[in-house]
Amino acid sequence: MDRTNATLTALRRILRATELHSKDVAQSVGLTPVQLRLLKFIGECECATAKSLAVQMRVSQATVTTLLDKLEARSLIDRIVYRFDRRQKMISLTPKGRIAIENAPDPIQKIFASRFEQLADWEKSMLLAAAERIASLLDADNIDAAPILATGSIVDELDAEFIDPSTHR
Template sequence: MIALRRILRATELGSKQLARTFRLTTSQLIVLEILSERGQATAGAIAARAGLGQATVTALVDKLEQRGLVARRRGEADRRQVWIELLDEGRRALAEVPGTLQTRFRDKFTGLEDWEQAYIVAALERVAALLDADKIDAAPVLDVGEIVERGS
């Protein structure tokens, strides 16, 4: 349980630092990273890549668009299609953000041997089952919630 609490605390602290320092949630950052990789994408493509629902991605894009980090535009061939693109301000924001908890974990995890990766995944799935949490729907994004600015 101590190890689980440490993981949860690391997630919370990382997300709070990201929110406090850069005014971004982890989910918003992931959307920016996906757009940086692809140049542009639809909300559906972002949702599939991030493991989030399309409605969630739409809400995230709304917030990012309000901040001038991304823009929406209609498709030229199919006007029903809406493309989301990263703006220069979004690129600057990404350049300022240090490696996130997810990025550090991914980089270290992918450096492990295949057998060790499989062992860790199996152990974590077993822990989830022991906690009766194996049926809970959870996105692969570690996030603690929306950023709320306090009065100045």
Template sequence: MENRVQTSLIALRRILRATDLNARKLARATGLTTPQYIVLSIIAEHGEITPKGIATRAGVGQATATSLLDKLEARGLVTRTRGKTDRRIVWVAATEAGHETLRTAPDPLQEVFASQFEKLEDWEQAMIVASLERVGAMLNAGTLDASPLLDVGAVDRKN
């Protein structure tokens, strides 16, 4: 019994460590946190998108999305413009520097995970989801707010 507990804790630690190492690799290569990278990716994918659309796609609150946008805009990676027909709407677009940052960035861990996860049979995916949800519940993490990012720390933290 003790051996399974230790094996489980080691597996959890490896996951946390892989997440941390990937975040550091991304930060060294781009100067971005994982959440900043994800937001920039969403913007580039859509061409133009509203902050609310970004928040929805990233799975974060609008205040968090705005904070991330402030950081990306300060670095010259995105621009914000008012709508032409409705001045209340703000559109966000990636700059050329933003697109270049994405082109040169290493693959984030969640993309690596997603590509491998999608190759699994449906029943394997369901088992993994159930197991991860159970582990989260065992760690009393069921009520914690979390976005679909493989990253540690606050989503809108500074580098």
């Protein structure tokens, strides 16, 4: 197999790994990886707002609001009017939301990060340079992307707007 095909095969295996992980998440807790990540951000802080979550996830506030609407409809979060500023709503996990986080498999990002951190500095630099070069070859330099791995195969139409790379060209 020539190097081009070998590289494309490796990229396909990476994409497939994220797809399989997404399916595992969906089956275990019925959430997309993006929804699960948002729940985890909410669980990590006691006074979350849609704006603070959007900044943390590096997405628009409108995207976070759409995701929050879905999580609230499933009774995974509560929105409570902030007593000092009635325009603000504080977001917190419900007991059902905490259970969803506890039952979810380890995120693929966590697995990757754990293994990546064990590499020598030169190897980390080499992999980063290669990944950035691949992104450049795919004209993906200017695509807004958070460090959250997800695929569009299990998300509904509203979530797909957030994670579908074709909408960011």
